[in-house]
Amino acid sequence: MATSTTPAGNRPRSKADRAYEYIKEQIDAGKFEPHDRVLAGPLAATLGMSGVPIREAIQRLAAEGILSIEHNVGARVAVFDGQAYRDGMEALAVMDGVATALAAGQISTADLKRAEAYNDQIIALLDDFDPVQYSALNAEFHATLYSKCPNARILELVRHEWQKFANLRDPALNVDEVRARATVVEHQKILELIRTEASSAEIEQAARHHVLASLQARTEVQSQLLNTESV
The missing domain is CATH 1.20.120.530 (GntR ligand-binding domain-like)
Structure with a gap:
């Protein structure tokens, strides 16, 4: 059976990769609007995985400027002022x-x-x-x-x-x-x-x-x- 890989390389897709792709697709589709909170718990339940890969995906999206991390609030869809x-x-x-x-x-x-x-x-x-x-x-x-x-x-x-x-x-x-x-x-x-x-x-x-x-x-x-x- 062929191994699923990430578009950027040959390594197998991890749970964090799947979470990243899912969250980004939801943002692109407008399911998450600017300023909306992105919560690890509901996403973990939807994707059937623990919160660890969800949080890893959120950090990756924050590093790309797609999400922002706010103290005592968590992740939100980023907005440019x-x-x-x-x-x-x-x-x-x-x-x-x-x-x-x-x-x-x-x-x-x-x-x-x-x-x-x-x-x-x-x-x-x-x-x-x-x-x-x-x-x-x-x-x-x-x-x-x-x-x-x-x-x-x-x-x-x-x-x-x-x-x-x-x-x-x-x-x-x-x-x-x-x-x-x-x-x-x-x-x-x-x-x-x-x-x-x-x-x-x-x-x-x-x-x-x-x-x-x-x-x-x-x-x-x-x-x-x-x-x-x-x-």
């Missing part, structure tokens, strides 16, 4: 810019075509705009590029930051059609810089400014990082 959102977007801009620049030399023609295909799908959305589908395609576009980053630690950090925003469900922070139209142009610029073997500094700056432009469009706050050449 204004400052936390701005801080997170600036961190994402820095990490994505550096990761994309480092990845550039490893990105193949096939990778560029795949990223361009995601961008084309975003363009196709513009006349009947769906912000949820846009966010998914945008994340795939960026992952196609930064996933080739040869620095394992930077790759881990940028994935962590993107994961935080993948679980953000605040309609007030959705990208609108106007920003999406600007995004596809910025995507094309990043791809052209990589295709023409531009300098790492140029690629890093374009990728970083792209994320910061989204921050400014969503919050009307201009990051000080827009005034720097590189980080």
